[in-house]
Amino acid sequence: MSSAEIEVSQVRKVYYKDRLEIPVLDGLNLKIAAGEFVALMGPSGSGKSTLLHLVGGLDTPTGGSVRVGDAYLESMTERERTAWRSRHIGFIFQMYHLVPVLTAAQNVELPLLLFKMAANERKERVKTALTIVGLGDRMDHRPNQLSGGQEQRVAIARAIVTDPDAILADEPTGDLDAKTSDEILDLLNLLNSEFGKSILMVTHDPKAASRSNRIVHLEKGLLEREEINPVTVRESAVA
Amino acid sequence: MTLTLVMLKNFRRNPLRVALTAVAFALPMAIFVAAISMVVALNEASANTEKELRIGVHHKTSLVNPLPEGMRRKIEGLDPDRTRLTGVCGMRWFGGRVPNTQNTLTSLAADADTFPTVYSDTYMQPAEIAAWNKDRQACVVGMNPAEEYGWKTGDRVTLESTVPPYLQLEFHIVKVLDNPERANFFWFRRDYLVESLKEKGEDDPRCNIFWVKCNSAQSLRSLQKDIDALFANTPDETKSEDENTFGANFIQMAGNIPGLMQAMSVVVVVIVAMVAGNTMMMSFRERTRELAVFKAIGFQSRKVFQLVVGESLLLALGGSLLGIVPISLVLWLHPIPMRQMGPVGSLEISWMAAGISLVIALVVGLAAGFGRPTKPCVYEQQMRCGALSKD
Structure with missing residues (x-):
């Protein structure tokens, strides 16, 4: 069980399209404590997903610094960031992005193929991860034999099977109905409270955001405001 | 599970497309091997007649x-x-x-x-x-x-x-x-x-x-x-030719058959290989997001590249072998009698032709794999476009 503090300092991100400069993040500062669950909200184009990708090491900032635990991502090479990501970050996407020809267990096992690990140990970890998300009995089902909610659970199992320090979720409930969304959010809360995972979740849904410890609102690449959720903070403290 | 298994399982995504792509490699490769074997046989026949030191004297x-x-x-x-x-x-x-x-x-x-x-x-x-x-x-x-x-x-x-x-x-x-x-x-x-x-x-x-x-x-x-x-x-008035030239001219009375066969078979193979290669590239492009997920969960670009190239190589080589092996075995075990081809008695396998067709398949497989954007910078570009974030 591990978690990491995330610190984003004076981060700038500029994209170039047809020689046109498109600033997305403009000197953003944000600190997320180890084991904290933070929701990122804001209008489209405010830089939420970009921030998520920077924290996950999928992209590099134009300026400023991104630190996750002891790792300063801006100083790493692409190869180093990829290797680091495999050990420290778990990604969850809106559209699940499971490999359709693999079973649930094989999808969850994918990140473990990057480690020197005995097949038995891999199998054990996969079973544990799928049991945590409540799909211990669906290991041999392929994605097309699962509901949307179950697919997202498999994606969550894939994100936690390597025991990462932080989970980065990009609109994880965006494609689900209200009931299933609640179940997914319960699961994220469980991973945060029981397993101490730091979670950074991008969402447009205020209800989903209300399940986090803190809601961070972005506007035009800057932190507009923050809201502390006293209920979840208290629950986390109790847990 | 291994990455090889993942690669093999990918062929189950669209079995019809995989089968058609394999056939698209198999048929032209079989024709290519047969046609080039014929060209080789014609050339060998010419070389053999040359050593007989005969002059054909006919009317000019x-x-x-x-x-x-x-x-x-x-x-x-x-x-x-x-x-x-x-x-x-x-x-x-x-x-x-x-x-x-x-x-x-x-x-x-x-x-x-x-x-x-x-x-x-x-x-x-x-x-x-x-x-x-x-x-x-x-x-x-x-x-x-x-x-x-x-x-x-x-x-x-x-x-x-x-x-x-x-x-x-x-x-x-x-x-x-x-x-x-x-x-x-x-x-x-x-x-x-x-x-x-x-x-x-x-x-x-x-x-x-x-x-x-x-x-x-x-x-x-x-x-x-x-x-x-x-x-x-x-x-x-006469025209005297050595037997090799006579044979070549005799065959070429119906056009430059060896040259035509060679050119046509190369054109057919190149066209079909381009079509099949493009089909493979399209199938990878359809999976851009999925491949980006592999990157997101920590697969190095090299690994993703191996997965893509391995898959396209396997399909190109597998499909080609499907055509090359049967035609090679047939021509090897039972050379086909060629009753209308003058100096060529029978069509036998030219292993050189089989080798060349395999090399072509290898090149097409690699080209299709390389055609996929697998470099990190391209992945990053895809991330910027929100490939992983939205449907």
Whole structure:
């Protein structure tokens, strides 16, 4: 069980399209404590997903610094960031992005193929991860034999099977109905409270955001405001 | 589970597309192997005839224009001491076919006395030569017509000519050749033809060609010039060619067949390979997000690249082998008799052609894999476009 503090300092991100400069993040500062669950909200184009990708090491900032635990991502090479990501970050996407020809267990096992690990140990970890998300009995089902909610659970199992320090979720409930969304959010809360995972979740849904410890609102690449959720903070403290 | 298994499982995504892509590789590769094998066989046949040191002397206008049989003596007169030539054999086209069949055999009437010497590559034994000399109806046949019609030495066979006056003659087989370069020929005695024509009221002892067997390559070149010079400015001007050139020109009367075959097969393979390669690239493009997920969960670009290239290589090579292996086995184990291809007796596998087709498949497979954007910078671009974030 591990978690990491995330610190984003004076981060700038500029994209170039047809020689046109498109600033997305403009000197953003944000600190997320180890084991904290933070929701990122804001209008489209405010830089939420970009921030998520920077924290996950999928992209590099134009300026400023991104630190996750002891790792300063801006100083790493692409190869180093990829290797680091495999050990420290778990990604969850809106559209699940499971490999359709693999079973649930094989999808969850994918990140473990990057480690020197005995097949038995891999199998054990996969079973544990799928049991945590409540799909211990669906290991041999392929994605097309699962509901949307179950697919997202498999994606969550894939994100936690390597025991990462932080989970980065990009609109994880965006494609689900209200009931299933609640179940997914319960699961994220469980991973945060029981397993101490730091979670950074991008969402447009205020209800989903209300399940986090803190809601961070972005506007035009800057932190507009923050809201502390006293209920979840208290629950986390109790847990 | 291993990455190889992931790669193999990917073929189950769209089995119909995978099957069609494999077939798209298999068919042109099979055709390519067969066509190039034919080109190789033609080239080898040319090389083999070259070493026989024979000159074909025919009318300068065309092979169809007959030459007087007396020309043989004049050609022999160029070298009375036989220091340059071994023999001269006049031949006339008969164009015979087995009654009630369609295939015209390469059947020629040859001077009886010099045929065994000039065509020493028929390897006639003394007893066979004696039978050839003794029997007016004697004939020597290649292995393909013998196999097709079930002929053997000692058999009596009948051919009907496809040229006027459409004689129907009976022959006695004194030898079935086992030389693959001579697999399609049917030779018989010209005196028999001349006498049979006389019986029909046609006194026409002319020849279509004289074959001159030379002692050396040097003699061949000098005789070639001397023969054409001898008949220059006469009603029967000649064109003398070595057998290799004659064979090539004869085949090319119907166009540059080897060149055309080579060019067409290459064009077909290149076009189909491009189409199949593009199909493979499209199937990867459809999976851009999925491949980006592999990056997101920590797979190095090199690993993703291996996955993509491995898959496209496997499909290209697998599909190609599906075409190459059966055609190679067929041509290797049972060479196909080529009855209408002159010097080429049978179509055998050219391992070089099989090798080239595999290399083409390898290149297409690699190109399709490289065609996929697998470099990190491109992934990052895809991330910016929100490939992973939205549907």
